[in-house]
Amino acid sequence: MQLETVDRIIQQHHADKTALIAMLQDVQSEFTYLPQEALVYLSRTIEVPLSRAYSLATFYRAFSLKPKGRYSIAVCMGTACHVKAAVKILEKFERLLHIKTGQTTPDLNFGLEEVRCLGCCGLAPVVTVGPDLYGKVMLPKVDQIVKQYQKQGARDAKT
Amino acid sequence: MPHRMHLMVCAGTGCVANRSPEVRDALVTEIAKRGLENEIQVVTTGCNGFCGAGPLMVVQPDGIFYQQLSPKDVPHLVEEHFLKGRPVQKLMYVPPETRTPLPKMMDIPFFSRQRLIALRNRGLIDPERIEEYIARDGYAALAKALSQMTPQQILEEVKISGLRGRGGAGFPTGAKWEHVLKAEGEPKYVICNGDEGDPGAFMDRSIVESDPHSVIEGMLIGARAIGARWGVVYIRNEYPLAVQRLMIALEQAREYGLLGDNILDTGFDFDISVSRGAGAFVCGEATALVSAVEGRPGEPRARPPRLAQHGLWGKPTCLNNVETWADVPPIINNGGAWYAQIGTEKSKGTKVFSLVGKINNTGLVEVPMGITLREIIYDIGGGVPGGKKFKAVQTGGPSGGCIPNELIDLPIDFESLAEAGSMMGSGGMVIMDEDTCMVDVARYFLAFTQDESCGKCAPCREGTQLMLDILTRITDGHGTMEDLDALEEVAKVVAETSLCGLGTSAPNPVLTTMRYFRDEYLAHIGAHKCPAHVCRQLNTYRIDPAICVERGHGCGVCRRECPEKAIFGEKNQAHRVDATLCNKCGTCVDVCHFNAVIVE
Known part of the structure; x- marks a missing residue:
């Protein structure tokens, strides 16, 4: 656990207690989840009860107490995507990755989740993988997306 | 020498996802290759609202509109249009009914029927350059409000305009500001609610992405009217591009002395901070949002006391939605009476709607209040695709309701939508056809x-x-x-x-x-039937053997895609579904190219 990273985040927010949510967001994006150590360290350093950090961590959807996959696949479940059968896209990802929504593959390569509207309803159904956005996703496209990131993951692992 | 032509390439979230940055880069390269860089300038703009047809580009000054561009179209386009002066028809919008390409943006009904106030700068400016906003009369309203008007006069102007909150409830904005002005307690705060949570609504994202300064200017004017020193924009973290552009805009406004101390040398001090949402729909509710800004779980509380009396840090707070703030500068510039001319008796001005679902022209439209659903769906939206029958429109997101075909001539305003059992909400309109249950x-x-x-x-x-x-x-x-x-x-x-x-x-x-x-x-x-065949547990699936063999030659795509391995058959032979294994997921229907799967 790199507590220096947490230290840096705290300093960026001037150890301001009211910026706790923003600090947690930064920790989350740095580690892909909120490690217990980081939560304890953070709350001690800025002197807020751990219970408060925990309550935020469990209230907001953006936070996770478990590690997320390197490639976080998010299938939009907004209304426009729903009427265009986004649930079938989600189920296909579940089948291909052998995990359920909300879970991470054992090799920590892929995480799968459903998200609320991403605000690009013109492209429904929409899938994001990390920062990359895919629009008008049809079922065969799902295979392509998974393959593409599997390859990329293998390449990254080598380097 | 000024450029003879400007290529306005859309860089909203939708077009970026459709690889518009690659199109822009290809244009820049090709134009340089042809030695046209001193004649033609490529500009990246915010969202144009016609998101279903991206990547989009508008060629100015002629207003020629191109859609669904790809980098490989670029060499031909540059040669034909920009060198030889022959606009390329195959990249233009073609209305489904006439099949004749419409070259100009303003000839396309989707655009020509709109009236832009909140979205006044969309597609016309680079949202990352404050100079372009200023060139379009940006911050003129602020200058007017600070130098020629008293806070009371600003308030009066907003009251006369009849502007009502665009976030959903439609509370009169002027009255809200007055409550905060009169409330006791210092300091006072203004907040911009950009926690656009309704699925199917994306006007706030689009406004912040395409014209962030309009929101900042609106907040500045509001702050002056109520006597606030600090403002907060609460924005969804799911909108990374909007967050980024907002940050750039705030920084530029500070550099220009439009935020900070002694703004425009009038002694007025104001600055804005940004609070990123952490993913909770309920935070769109005003009291929950304040709780989140204070760093607590976003749980609402009972009202009264209202935020006007007891808001952020217990102080009087004025909270308005993104679109509401963006409407303020034109009202100050043109006067409240000008704004009040538009719309209906009780719902003044324009409203931005996001038109999504089973509709030909998906996108964002700004129209005068009082326009009928029929005009929005058929004239602007181009109707339902695939010759299907329109069934209902869902307005107002999870808080709204479904309005049926019988009420299609309903004029859209706060009251008539509420009467129909729905609500304006943030302005999401999801169109549903006969295939929707x-x-x-x-x-x-x-x-x-x-x-x-x-x-x-x-x-x-x-x-x-x-x-x-x-x-x-x-x-x-x-x-x-x-x-x-x-x-x-x-x-x-x-x-x-x-x-x-x-x-x-x-x-x-x-x-x-x-x-x-x-x-x-x-x-x-x-x-025990779902008339639209959506509720899977009520469906049965079978494959028409004749269609499967004659048209599809037993292609087997359904067999491969079936998650339960419930489909059997050989190539060139009819396939069949084993009902005992079928989990009724309907995947076979979606993947069959020959419509051989019959749902009953």
């Missing part, structure tokens, strides 16, 4: 609100779960007539007794679908 839609929204209920008050926490259970039973084919009565009763209790807007409006999708589409509920309960 209204019971499933109700279940979808209840699943949403149940999941997003913060759990603080019992009616919402328990009531939404109870309604969801009943709806799930009905869509699974186990519903009874007693369920319908129970559903109605629970819906009424939740609506009357929940703590905040999330709960009080959660039953709307249920109540409106029961009111207008009762026959669909009855079909699910009585005949």
